[in-house]
Amino acid sequence: MLKQSGYGIVIVIGLVLAALTVLEYFMAINHIGAALLMLVATLKAILVIYFFMHVSRLWTAEGGH
Amino acid sequence: MRIGSLGLVRGLVGYFAGLIVGMAVVVILRLALGMSAWDQEAVWVGGLISAIIGFLLGVGAMSDWLKWTRGIETPLHHGPPAGKPAWTRYFGVDYNHKVIGIQYGVTGLFLLVVGGSFALVFRTELADTGISFLQPGTYNTFLSMHAWVALASILLGVGGIANYLVPLMIGAEDMAFPRLNAFAYWINVPAIVTLLISMLFGWDSGWTAYPPLSLLGPVGYQMVFLAIFTIGLSSILGSLNLIVTMLMMRPKGMTLFRMPILCWAILATSIIQLTATQLIGQAFLMLSFERSLGMPFFKPIYDAAGVNIGGQPILFQHLFWFYSHPAVYVFVLPGLGVISELLPVFARKPLFGYRWVALSSLAIALVGFLVWGHHMFTSGYQPYLRVVFMISTLLVAVPTGVKFFSWLGTLWGGRLIFPTPMLFTLGAISVFLIGGLSGPILATAATDLFLHDTYFVVGHFHATIFGGFVFPFFAAIYYWYPKITGRMYNETLGKLHFWLMTPGFWLMSLAQMTAGTMGMRRRIADYDPALGVQNVQLLVTIAGFVIAFSILIMIYNLFTSAEIGVLAGNNPWRSRSPEWQIPSPVPEHSYARPISIVGEPYDYGLAGSSYVAMAGAGDD
Amino acid sequence: MAAITTAAQPTALHHDTHAGHDNYAAQLRMNRLGLWLFFISEAFLFGGLLATRFFLWGADTRPELDQTIGLIVTSVLLISSVSMRLAETAIERGNRRAFSIFILLTALFGLIFLAGVMVFEWGLFPSIYQGHLTPWDNKYGAVVFAMTGMHALHVISGIVFILIVWNLARKGSFSPERHWGVESCAIYWHYVDVVWIFFYPALYLIGNAVHIAAH
Ligand code: HEM
Numbered sequence A: 001m002l003k004q005s006g007y008g009i010v011i012v013i014g015l016v017l018a019a020l021t022v023l024e025y026f027m028a029i030n031h032i033g034a035a036l037l038m039l040v041a042t043l044k045a046i047l048v049i050y051f052f053m054h055v056s057r058l059w060t061a062e063g064g065h
Numbered sequence B: 001m002r003i004g005s006l007g008l009v010r011g012l013v014g015y016f017a018g019l020i021v022g023m024a025v026v027v028i029l030r031l032a033l034g035m036s037a038w039d040q041e042a043v044w045v046g047g048l049i050s051a052i053i054g055f056l057l058g059v060g061a062m063s064d065w066l067k068w069t070r071g072i073e074t075p076l077h078h079g080p081p082a083g084k085p086a087w088t089r090y091f092g093v094d095y096n097h098k099v100i101g102i103q104y105g106v107t108g109l110f111l112l113v114v115g116g117s118f119a120l121v122f123r124t125e126l127a128d129t130g131i132s133f134l135q136p137g138t139y140n141t142f143l144s145m146h147a148w149v150a151l152a153s154i155l156l157g158v159g160g161i162a163n164y165l166v167p168l169m170i171g172a173e174d175m176a177f178p179r180l181n182a183f184a185y186w187i188n189v190p191a192i193v194t195l196l197i198s199m200l201f202g203w204d205s206g207w208t209a210y211p212p213l214s215l216l217g218p219v220g221y222q223m224v225f226l227a228i229f230t231i232g233l234s235s236i237l238g239s240l241n242l243i244v245t246m247l248m249m250r251p252k253g254m255t256l257f258r259m260p261i262l263c264w265a266i267l268a269t270s271i272i273q274l275t276a277t278q279l280i281g282q283a284f285l286m287l288s289f290e291r292s293l294g295m296p297f298f299k300p301i302y303d304a305a306g307v308n309i310g311g312q313p314i315l316f317q318h319l320f321w322f323y324s325h326p327a328v329y330v331f332v333l334p335g336l337g338v339i340s341e342l343l344p345v346f347a348r349k350p351l352f353g354y355r356w357v358a359l360s361s362l363a364i365a366l367v368g369f370l371v372w373g374h375h376m377f378t379s380g381y382q383p384y385l386r387v388v389f390m391i392s393t394l395l396v397a398v399p400t401g402v403k404f405f406s407w408l409g410t411l412w413g414g415r416l417i418f419p420t421p422m423l424f425t426l427g428a429i430s431v432f433l434i435g436g437l438s439g440p441i442l443a444t445a446a447t448d449l450f451l452h453d454t455y456f457v458v459g460h461f462h463a464t465i466f467g468g469f470v471f472p473f474f475a476a477i478y479y480w481y482p483k484i485t486g487r488m489y490n491e492t493l494g495k496l497h498f499w500l501m502t503p504g505f506w507l508m509s510l511a512q513m514t515a516g517t518m519g520m521r522r523r524i525a526d527y528d529p530a531l532g533v534q535n536v537q538l539l540v541t542i543a544g545f546v547i548a549f550s551i552l553i554m555i556y557n558l559f560t561s562a563e564i565g566v567l568a569g570n571n572p573w574r575s576r577s578p579e580w581q582i583p584s585p586v587p588e589h590s591y592a593r594p595i596s597i598v599g600e601p602y603d604y605g606l607a608g609s610s611y612v613a614m615a616g617a618g619d620d
Numbered sequence C: 001m002a003a004i005t006t007a008a009q010p011t012a013l014h015h016d017t018h019a020g021h022d023n024y025a026a027q028l029r030m031n032r033l034g035l036w037l038f039f040i041s042e043a044f045l046f047g048g049l050l051a052t053r054f055f056l057w058g059a060d061t062r063p064e065l066d067q068t069i070g071l072i073v074t075s076v077l078l079i080s081s082v083s084m085r086l087a088e089t090a091i092e093r094g095n096r097r098a099f100s101i102f103i104l105l106t107a108l109f110g111l112i113f114l115a116g117v118m119v120f121e122w123g124l125f126p127s128i129y130q131g132h133l134t135p136w137d138n139k140y141g142a143v144v145f146a147m148t149g150m151h152a153l154h155v156i157s158g159i160v161f162i163l164i165v166w167n168l169a170r171k172g173s174f175s176p177e178r179h180w181g182v183e184s185c186a187i188y189w190h191y192v193d194v195v196w197i198f199f200y201p202a203l204y205l206i207g208n209a210v211h212i213a214a215h
């Protein structure tokens, strides 16, 4: 059985993602280059993949949820 | 038994019903939007998409999934369909990987014959200068169809090898996702029908379908795009299934480095198919949309100031070759795996450098992603890219060389015997050598500038594909035939097949390369007598017919031997691989009990070594 | 232990080991791997579209799109991911009511996202909003429609998936221990969000907006 995740952490990650999106927007307004923007996007993607898609279940969970 | 109860028949009915419905829907939509009723591009695309879905619904490839969406559970049915003759299961949806493997393999052989006959048609035209019976447009249609039908046949043949053998070789009951497996096979069928329909309308660019030509030609292109997209979907789903099967379903004791070597080849192949295939799907989809909606991905549009605000044709070449170069390894890696699998059996010696061979498949697959630009030396991309792609391409020769040395090392000092599968294995090596040696000549930008788009390239890739796929595929067919049918093929006919086909092929590819160096271009219906290639061309045509004839001998052999061949027994080749430790033909549930692995796979001739342990199998 | 040349085989008809219910755990692990492999495969499709964008536009130009719309649809999709994750948490805790609410909310956010794309970016309904681009006039329109179109197709399939799962849950098909249907639907949805995480800067933020007069 996997450790159950709480509702709280989901909200926190959501807020972090929102903050990063706003950051992206202001980076773009200030013409900060493509590479850095893609870096922030990658960071967001990693957060989603790790916390929302719980990728680690691929190699940790022994079956059950 | 009613003919309408065959899945295939119901699928075809669904196909044509879907075609009509889809076309009608597009026409009605167009009228509703105030457009003219008929636009052949849009109407055909709509019709064909709906036709493919119609086929899948008709054949029943999605029935279980549709039930799942409504919460109905569907237990896996085993064995032939109730109340029908056993052979009918091959013509309908069946979830057993052995049935699906045969379906793949037989469809592949069928397409090989069809694609080969197209080649004979246009080869006959080329036997002499002047236009004899094929007008250039028709010639190009036959040539282009030959390529894609043959490529489809290879993909299906690879699917046949993989689906039939992988679960058997790892002692698994079936594939990880049996329904997905059946689905992945069946979507090929409407795709093939669609591809064949394209002939009625014609298309003339060759298999590469480069724009702008492919944007301008007849509507047959749309069918090709859709057909290839669908076959690509099959590759993706099939390879996904294979990867999961190999990673998750191996028996106790079978570490990755104790898998049969063919599985490694299939694993590497599947990685390519899973990923790169998306790019050709995308490229063909973009062509399709550019034709039907005018979205300018590839056609330049110049504004008043002379700036290009449209697309770029070269983008297509990048997308296309990002798949199509790795795809050539999809064609050959399984075949090279078959060679490595068979040689130790017939040399009664361990496979030389097992680990290196296993890893070389992966290396070829991965480096193969970085070399697509060697097809574009003359495309007009940045000149420095030529150097980059030349170096990366030549790097592929290293892992390929590893395989060659392993084969030599395995043969060296072996106690060789030469039944038909062994002959084809050796033939494969000799032919692949011809193809492999011509590769670096093309990979060197300086020489390729002269050889590009000549018959030299044609000679090169036929030698690689025959050496890497067709010969090993035939070897595999002869080798596993007794396991599949329980009977031996006719050895005399097998040898006859080999001794017609192999010299025929050597002759054909060397003659093609010669014609190329003499200035014969590819994809043209006619050539200048002053080139002096007439005799060479005649040779190619004759050799082509000899090869075709020899393949008919094989098909005859396969059909008759299934009835009258001598009973083969469980393990006629004295192989160590798991699939040979069970009865022939393989029973519905292949392994009565789970197997376990207790040693190295290829330790032939080492006293006291064993590979497979069959739990409770008794008394040996 | 039999040697490898063993031939004799009892002809058993059925694998009884496979009838057992502990199969679920093994199948679940295979399902997960299969789905992730599918994601890897699709990453090449979306990567190909991104490559197309950079090939045709370069890193220094982009179309004139409505920034407010971009920010709104991006936020909506992000919020939908949050609610989807909450739905999954709810089913893990056996809270079927909360699950229903959250997953329907997710579908609703998905629909809002779609509406945003279709009405505003695509300008499908000129009476509501006059779009900036058409698919056929130039490379900007073509690529914007290709990228958002392919993404929208995935959103639509995600919504259908959600509705199926919601309906199954209503019938009681899922339990806190066994809900692969919910899990797959959820991670598929997040995956579609991840794609947009890359598409958003590629379409809206990178490069300078170019104005092309319609011709
Ligand atoms: C030794 C490794 C290889 C090298 C260095 C190599 C190199 C090349 C090069 C440079 C070309 C482009 C020629 C041109 O169009 O001007 C080419 C074409 C081709 N090669 Fe290879 N190749 C190798 C192995 C293979 C293998 C294993 C296959 C497997 C089937 C293959 C299949 C093809 C095909 C199908 C084409 C023609 C594509 C077309 O229609 O234009 N090659 N090869």
Ligand SMILES: [Cu+2]
Pocket (backbone or CB within 6 Å): B324, B325, B328, B371, B372, B374, B375
């Ligand atoms: Cu290549």
